[in-house]
Amino acid sequence: MALSDMRALQEEGHGESHDYVHGSPHLKHPELRSWITERILATVRASVPPGTRPRVLEVGAGHGSLTEHLLEAGAQVVVTEMSGPSTDILRARFAATDVVVVHDPDGDVPVEGDFDVVVYLSVLHHIPDYLAAVESVIGRLRPGGAFVSFQDPLWYPRLRRRSRLAARGVYLAWRLGQGEFRRGLGTVARRLRGVYDDTHPSDMIEYHVMRQGVDERALRDLLAPHFTSVEILPYFSTQSRAGQRLGRRAIAPNTFGLVAAGRTDLR
Structure with a gap:
């Protein structure tokens, strides 16, 4: 899929009336949402010395559910969003704050400056060449910084x-x-x-099915030379509330998060 196709899909499917929560396990299930949010915020806090305000880049912010938590945690936040209508919602929602909202129709993250943390939440599986995207964005991290991604499907060929x-x-x-x-x-x-x-x-909303999910080991191998630690966090997620409760107990993980911490200065 070309980026132009993804942009058209985002514009069509993620307008002002789009409900991100309805189809997003990491937003609709309180326990899962809390775990992911706390893990991200802990990584943000650990990326800078105590008393320092971290600078965070959130790529693909949607309507700003995570952005709100980052702001409340004291971070200076820059967000990007491919969908024009969602960008308008973000600008309205955070108009009274210092959150910087960047419309990114081409998906090339056109922002300036360095960051302590880069966050992708339910985004990588939408990017046609997610490995190239990650490789590009880690160059924006300061030494000691972190890369965080959650809510992507594990690589299918390795699942039972x-x-x-x-x-x-x-x-x-x-x-x-x-x-x-x-x-x-x-x-x-x-x-x-x-x-x-x-x-x-x-078909296209879940087009990651065509490419067998997201290769978490390839991401780990890409990030490992640039960070002191890279942790893959597998977990189960599904849209159904009953299915989420069942899956956590009886079904193997199908989703993963990834935290790469301690960016080394190898630029």
Whole structure:
């Protein structure tokens, strides 16, 4: 998928009326949301000496759910967003603050200066060449800084088939429960045939299925030479509330977070 295609998708699917919470496990499930938020904030706090205000770059901020927490934690925040309507919402929401909102229609993170932390929350799987994007952005980190990413699907070929099918079944049960039987059935039929329709919103919103998820080990290997530690944090997530409770206890992780800390000065 080209960046122009992704931009069109963002504009179509993430307008002013879009509900990010409805389809986002990391936003709709309080326990999961709390764990992810606290882990990100702990990393932000650890990136600078006590009493220092950290400078944070949040790439793909959506409507600013995480931005609010970063601001409350005392960070100086710069956010980027590809969707024009979402950018307008961010600017209105944070108009009375010093949050800097940057419209990024080309996905090249056009911001200035260095940062203590770079955060991607449910973003990497939307980027066609996510490895190149990460490699580019870590050059904006100060020595000792951190790179954080959460809510991306684990690399499918390394998942056990039984666990992958269970996670997929929970997701499809949720999708059908939204009254989208025909849409869901059509999506399943195309995936069983290995066919993906770039004109169909449900296919392209989850187009990471085409490339087998996100390769967490490739990200680790990319980041390891530039940081003193790189930690992969696998966990289970799904849109269904009942499925989330079941999955945490009985289904292997299908999602991951990644925290790379202690940026070394190798520029």
